[in-house]
Amino acid sequence: MKLPDKTTTMESAIAAIPDGATVMLGGFGVPGTPFLMIRELVRQNKRDLTIIKNDANETGMGVDHLLVAGCVRRLITTHLGLNANAIRMMNAGEIEVEFCAQGMLAERIRAGGAGLKAIVTDIGIDTEMGAGKPRVEVNGETAMIETALRADVAVLHAAQADPFGNLCYAATARNFSPLMAMAAKTVIVETEKLVALGALAPDHVHTPGPFVDHVVHIPELSEEYAVVRR
């Protein structure tokens, strides 16, 4: 037996994403953000997207290109502190923003990937983030229901992948990517290195190939992946 080959081109992988799709994007700041795939989303002029990502990158980088190009209707995120443009667009009503506590965003995505409908938590229960969410009693304590998150597509960045889609991430570039890989109908990965089947030791795989649909090799990185000199 031999594992299937899922390699494809960036253009065709992104072309399959329809307008109006819900798209999860990996990354926390620069590490893990699929900058080249984001550029391709902009180039193909996608409209009306719901983006799920930890942050909106910085002004002039990554998610900000999607915002400026008018591709985004709604953003589900935890923090926009480094992107003044995103905050301005939110305040002006040009995009809808749903804020989550960061660990709740992670856990809602993990739950979606695990086939669960919701999670029960007390995070944010005494804050405005807990307002309006259904309450339940669990073992004598009040908790609330947070719905699970799934997406039509997850677009992720890996340090290494094989053609079947077994993935390894580098350092803090892992963040939300293994969770999003489980929680989307279609998972598209850009990888810095494309290695042969068997080159990744089975014990070292971070995301197993069955979660991944398309693998795109990006032999050269753009400047956006580099160290940000603030």
Add this chain to the structure above:
Amino acid sequence: MSDAKLRLIARAARDIAPGMTVNLGIGLPTQVVNHLGPDFPVCLHTENGMTGIGPTLPFDAADRNLIDAGGAYVSPIPGSAYFDSATSFAMVRSGRLDLTMLGAFEVAENGDLANWKIPGKFSPGAGGGMELAQKARRVVVLTTHTDRAGNPKLLTRCTLPLTAAGCVDRIFTDMAVIDVTPAGFALRELARSVTVAQVKKATGAALHLPEGDIPTF
């Protein structure tokens, strides 16, 4: 940075006990790392998926894939680990963090903390602050005693949206060390050349005084 701020950071660092797992929030708390010696046994955690944070690196020496939650380029130390965001917050919510140090807009005498939103002015989202404030075993705040306009940040009740209720144990300011007790704010230490009267005037709630001499830092 002012001498008073540097002293409050150095004083806060002395509350980190050997063996602790600690998360240092963005702002003044991040600076605490500069007061932890290379041989001091402590495990620093960052929300974006790392334990065992080493020194911050200059841009020329940085690894593009290795940042802390505030975006600073950090380094690993022997024994560091990387993990995903769900694992990172499982660590927080299951009580594995002995201590978190956070910034604040307001702290109330009942331990309520507001540090993520000023309606109409500043609303970037809370990031991982809610889980840290709600679930770390000990929550301390590092802040200036008053805001830029001179208004007190230590209040009877918070006026801004809460990050978490009843979570703060101790506050380090440029004027004093203050504990949150069932009776309210209790003065523990004074910054050098600051008087009790000055602290009382700059605090927007009752301040309980200790018996006897008040240590200085």
